[in-house]
Amino acid sequence: xxxxxxxxxxxxxxxxxxxxxxxxxxxxxxxxxxxxxxxxxx
Numbered sequence: 322x323x324x325x326x327x328x329x330x331x332x333x334x335x336x337x338x339x340x341x342x343x344x345x346x347x348x349x350x351x352x353x354x355x356x357x358x359x360x361x362x363x
Contacts, residue, residue: 329354330348333351
């Protein structure tokens with residue numbers, strides 16, 4: 322896992338219960354760094 326990807330996963334966790342739009346945005350950024358995950362979730 323890259324440092325940038327980890328950053329976005331932790332950002333999503335920080336935002337989860339309080340700000341779902343920010344959480345989903347961070348997850349989208351994190352998943353965009355791995356082409357295999359992107360195919361799986363689209």
